[in-house]
Amino acid sequence: MNSKKQIIRLMPFFVGLMVVHLFAPPVVAETHQPIAIGNRVSVRGLSQPQKLTLLAAQGLMNRTGPSVFLDFGAENRWMQFDYIEKPERNDQRMWSPATAAEFQEKYPTVNEAWIDILEKKAHFKFSIEPWESFLARSGSVAKGWLVYDNFEDEVALMGTLAGQKDALPVLRQYLPAMQKILPQLPIVFDAKTIAAISGVTRKVAVHRWMIDHLLPHVNKTGLVSRVKNYGSQEHDTFVDIDQAVQEKWLVYDLTHYRDDTADKPNPKHSRPQETEALLQILGNYPPLTPVFGWGATDENTFVRSITEKGLVVICSGAPNNSFFNRWKASKLPLKQKHSHVADADIRVENKIYLAFMVNEGDSIKNAIAFQGHGAWLQPERGTIPMNWGVEPAIFERYSGLMEYFYQGASPNDYFFTAASGWGYAHPNRMTPEMARNYVGQVNQGLKLTDTDYVDIWWMPRSGPVWDEFINGMEVKGLTQWHNPEQKVDYMKADFPVIYSNHYYTMKDPEAFARMLIEDYKDVKGPWFVIVYGAGRHMTPYKAKTLMDHLPADRFKAVLLDEFFSAARLSRKDIEGKVWRPGPNAPKGVAP
Secondary structure, three states: OHHHHHHHHHHHHHHHHHHHHHHOOOOOOOOOOOOEEEEEEEOOOOOHHHHHHHHHHHHHHHHHOOOEEEEOOOOOHHHOOOOOOOOOOHHHOOOOHHHHHHHHHHOOOHHHHHHHHHHHHOOEEEEEEOHHHHHHHHOOOOOOEEEEOOHHHHHHHHHHHHHHHOOEEEEHHHHHHHHHHOOOOOEEEEHHHOOOOOOOOHHHHHHHHHHHHOOOOOOOOOEEEOOEHHHOHHHEHHHHHHHHHHHOOEEEOOEOOOOOOOOOOOHHHOOHHHHHHHHHHHOOOOOOOEEEEOOEOOHHHHHHHHHHOOOEEEEOOOOOHHHHHOOOOOOOOOOOOOOOOOHHHOOOOOOEEEEEEEOOOOEHHHHHOOOOOOHHHOOOOOOOOEEEEEOHHHHOOOHHHHHHHHHHOOOOEEEEEOOOOOOEOOHHHOOHHHHHHHHHHHHHHHHHHOOOEEEEOOOOOOOHHHHHHHHHOOOOEEEEEOOOOEEEEOOOOOOOEEEEOOEOOOOOHHHHHHHHHHHOOOOOOOEEEEEEOOOOOOOHHHHHHHHHOOOOOOEEEOOHHHHHHHHHHOHHHHOOOEEOOOOOOOOOOEO
């Protein structure tokens, strides 16, 4: 009875609620991107064999998502910001002193910067975890131990087997200590079972074994070339093994030297048995497969060997590839924030046009390092036009990482496709058929990256490969390293081809400004000059310092769309003219 009276008394209240609900604006529930839980594991101070064990564990744990971030501190070269580098020399300074002092405390290395950004912008929540605890947790996915005796000779074998057997490499001397952490894991492989081969090194013997027993079974979507550049652990590309394990790729550690791949042949670099093994490995991969890491003996022998087999390079050697590989963009394709400038909106000025192009677009290590030693984080970014190199082959695998850059771009940031158009390759080592297939992939990449301009190295200046590129690429402009000349070529393509001699020539920005002023004092504009990279690395601080020392009535920094639009509109004034640098060359633009 009492309950009925209460209901009667509350009826007006319920009716009022119904009226409010029916006629009030609908309430939209607030949504949040789910938080991704991650673990930050420091490997600072550990030996390379210990790090290898943890890299393999990271690769296994990150197969299902970006959950483990290994902190190498400054022990990896690309995790260093280079705040202070010989401060008495301007050609070594990449940061302003004031910014360096401010940033050093907040971000001692790239590791701290990424953790902060991932938590603030990408909805991650990281916990600090000791490496021993992380290793113990990896026992939930690892199936056993891979025991070996020699890191340098057997690191590639261990990196490959870890992915194939879902197991953890361990140097024999560390096995007792590691078994205390994971006592349940059995030994599933012992490198001693690979017999020595008379007349060959241990490294060659294990690669021959991999060719026979592992190469037929590995995932052919990529592979890793391990090399310890400069003999330095901070430049060792074994840090890419986490991704090799994650993707079940092959890892190799062989020279790329041959007399016909070397700029200056030197018999002391020849390793015929390694070369034979290398060619067998590369010959088993489909066209355009990316080779991560870096290679011996040097850049050119490496890239030429890869190109000849129809593959491409993605320069790496930075940790946490497996983490960034699983961090995905909210949507693809990505779109640049900068709106293309139409020719009708361009007013060509009597100035020297400068296009600052940041190098290393072919490398995941450069992207992980915030476009090289923290350049993207500098407060000077956005104050002057900067063109940043990206590589379409990277977008396929690291879309979350690339979305971070595209979303954070300012109106003065513009992206171009770098170092050949899909992955790093030397087109002068391609056959016409290879070039045709490659160019088809480049055109897909231009759409994927929303780019209109490509920078290509080692392009033949004529012939069938040149024709395939020039007639096939769907671009609005092409830049090329063409030492020792500067010119704009309108005749060889439907778009301008702009050549520069200023690739990696800028060191001290103030000295470079004085040189530019002197070199072009008699040049009637418009004229078009590419400044690509820098002696150490191009940063917004360096570019702004340069522009601060150039007269604004003579020099203008622009993005590549304005650069090429102005060049198209200037054809009648500059076609056929060439500027040749050097003490014996006449100053000014000469026919």
